[in-house]
Amino acid sequence: MRIALPNLLVHPNRKKTAFEVEEELQFHIEMLERTYAQQGMSDARAKAAALQRFGNLERFKKQCVDIRRRNSLFRRVLKISSILIALTGLAIQTLSSDYRVARIGGTLIMIAVSGRLLLYVRGLSPWSFLPRTNRTFLTDTPDVGARLRDS
Amino acid sequence: MAHERTDLMQGTLELLILNTLARESMHGYGIVQRIHEAAEELLKVEDGSLYPALYRMEERGWIKSEWGLSENNRRAKFYRLTSTGKRKLEAERANWSRISKAITKVLQAT
Numbered sequence: 614m615r616i617a618l619p620n621l622l623v624h625p626n627r628k629k630t631a632f633e634v635e636e637e638l639q640f641h642i643e644m645l646e647r648t649y650a651q652q653g654m655s656d657a658r659a660k661a662a663a664l665q666r667f668g669n670l671e672r673f674k675k676q677c678v679d680i681r682r683r684n685s686l687f688r689r690v691l692k693i694s695s696i697l698i699a700l701t702g703l704a705i706q707t708l709s710s711d712y713r714v715a716r717i718g719g720t721l722i723m724i725a726v727s728g729r730l731l732l733y734v735r736g737l738s739p740w741s742f743l744p745r746t747n748r749t750f751l752t753d754t755p756d757v758g759a760r761l762r763d764s
Numbered sequence: 765m766a767h768e769r770t771d772l773m774q775g776t777l778e779l780l781i782l783n784t785l786a787r788e789s790m791h792g793y794g795i796v797q798r799i800h801e802a803a804e805e806l807l808k809v810e811d812g813s814l815y816p817a818l819y820r821m822e823e824r825g826w827i828k829s830e831w832g833l834s835e836n837n838r839r840a841k842f843y844r845l846t847s848t849g850k851r852k853l854e855a856e857r858a859n860w861s862r863i864s865k866a867i868t869k870v871l872q873a874t
Contacts, residue, residue: 634815637792637841640834641811644793647836668810676816680823 627682634677642667691732699725777809777817778826779860782845782853785827789844791834792818818843826852 645663646656654662664670682688702721709715784790784798795818796811821827826849834840845853 633841636839638812638815640791640838640840641793641796641815643838644834645811666811668812670812673812673815677819680816680819683823 627678630681631674631678634674634681638667638670638674638677642670688732691728695725695728695732698722698728776860777813778821779853779856781814781817781821782826782849782856785843785845786850786853789842791840791842793840795843821849825849 642663645666646659649659649662650656667673698721702718702723702725704718705721706715706718709718780799781795784795784802790798792814793811796809796814799807799809818827818829822829822843825846827843828846829841829843831839832842
C-alpha cells in the first residue's frame, strides 16, 4: 500500500512525459544520423557525429521533463487550491466575530502559504515527500545515448 | 572556406525559434535545420539546447505542440506559433532592432 499509492499518484504522468521527451529527442538524433549517413559517413561515424552535434542528451532530457512537470495539471491544481484556501481563511478571519472561528481562518491562511512556499522551493515539490524508490522515472526510460553508443 | 562560428547570445534562441515558426509549423529538427541554413552555419547552436527552449516557450503560451507524422512517416512533435507568440515575435524583433542599432552606434563611436 505504501508503494502502490505513490505509484498511482506519480507514475502515469511522469512516465508519459519522460517517454514523450525521449521519443522527441530520439527522433532528432535519428534524423541527424540519416543526414550524416546520406553525406557518406559510416553508420558508426554518423551516430557519433549526431550525438556530438546534439550535445548532452541526458541534461537536455532532464531539463525538458522538469519544465513539463513544473506546469503539470497536478501542480496547477495545488496552486489554485492554495489560493482558494487562503481566500477562505481570509474571509473567515475578517467576517468572524468569534475568536475561535477566526483562529480557524488564520490556520487556513498558514496552510495555504506553507503549501505555496513548498511548491516554489526548488527540490521540494510534492513528489519529494514520496518514497525515493518511486522516483526513478528517468532511469526507467531507455537511454538513447547509451543505446546508440553501445550498438 | 572554413567559417568562424559564433556563440548565440543569451535569449536570442527564442527569437530565432519564433521567427522560424512564423512561416509554418515544424518539428524540432526542422527548426534547427532552418536556423542553420539561414545563418549559413555561422552560429554555434547545440541542437539539443533547442528543446528546453521549446518547452519553456510552450509553457509561456507562445507556441503550441501536437504530435504528427514527419516527412519520412515517423511520429514527431510539431510546433506552431500561437497568437501570443506572434505578438511576442513582433515585440522581440523590435527589441532586437533597437539593441543592434544601439550597439552599432557605441562601436562606431569608440
